[in-house]
Amino acid sequence: MTAKSASDNKQGLIDVLVRTEIRAIASYHVPDSSGLLKLDAMENPNPWPGPLQAEWQQALSLVEANRYPDPGGRAVKAGLRALMNLDELSAESNQDIDILLGNGSDEIIQILAMALANPDRGIMAPEPGFVMYGMIAKFVGMPYVGVDLDENFDLDIDNFVAQVKVHNPALIFLAVPNNPTGNVFSLEAIERVVEASDGLVVIDEAYIAFTDSDLLSLCAHYENVVVMRTLSKVGLAGLRLGFLMGRKAWLDEFDKVRLPYNINVLTQASAEFALKNYDVLVAQTEALRDERSNLFNRLMQIETVEPFESEANFILVRCLDKPARQVFEVMKTEGVLIKCLDGAHPLLTSCLRLTVGNRDDNERMIEALTVALNGDGATAE
Ligand SMILES: Cc1ncc(COP(=O)(O)O)c(C=O)c1O
Structure with missing residues (x-):
């Protein structure tokens, strides 16, 4: 057999063995940010302040990397329980509210989907929304139904409830x-979805640090609600630690699907340290909330973009007079990486998503945006 026919055979095998829906999708693309000001992924731009940096490294030096991690992440869970006041919530509601840890909330979405995977009852989410819900539905062979938001990016609640009745999603x-819209749906609309659903409703509060909204108590109040959060957006994206809170009976089932050592020793030690020093992260996220207002005001002064109010650490803007892709590319040549959402969904036509950074970052971003909006569009490619 020639080398060529051997490689043709391999491709044949890939076509036969890899599921059609997996072959049809592209892997999740993370752009190279080397040398760029990174304002594309809703990270907190601040590291630990000086003295804490040294203390954190000291804590890590005690970690035994030759040993498997605690499979239950007990110390991390205890820290989170205290921070989220789960004992009080359990006592008040007379429910046993528990925690499940994931390698980022991405892994929790995957755990939920694996536990509930069903070819007839799929996953439903508003669109535009977080892309992983649809991707993970594909990974586990569940149908995915995206229900469009209205033109104000709000839940079109009558339509959403009607779609719930038609598709009867499991999740x-x-x-x-x-x-990427940054808005908060009303409690009334959320409760209508929960009440209309015979499936499990996951409230994803990844951006809780940047809003006054807090829906944790819904997981105690409703039998079919769990609440997911993450340390990624408060300043610890590199740790990969997400967590799910809800009634123990649900979480015990999900825990069966979780791989035993999903939270590594370095993450567990760092998270324990972070939870003891959480006030530092709170101060950083509070400052970013102020910077969000500043950035929004700066954007309002630019006539050729329309910014949308946000309760997260990013702001969606629509370019009114230049193609968003072109603005994105010119900003990149100016050294600033943001996210271009044009083409991702009809409601996002001409839209860019700007992560809120510190004051200097935001000023650099505004400068790059101004160059891109005012220039003739020629990029240095
Ligand atoms: C709404 C939402 N949920 C979940 C995630 C995933 O977060 P994590 O870093 O914990 O996997 C993101 C990340 O951007 C998100 O926007």
């Missing part, structure tokens, strides 16, 4: 605030 994800 509904509601991100509050929503990514």
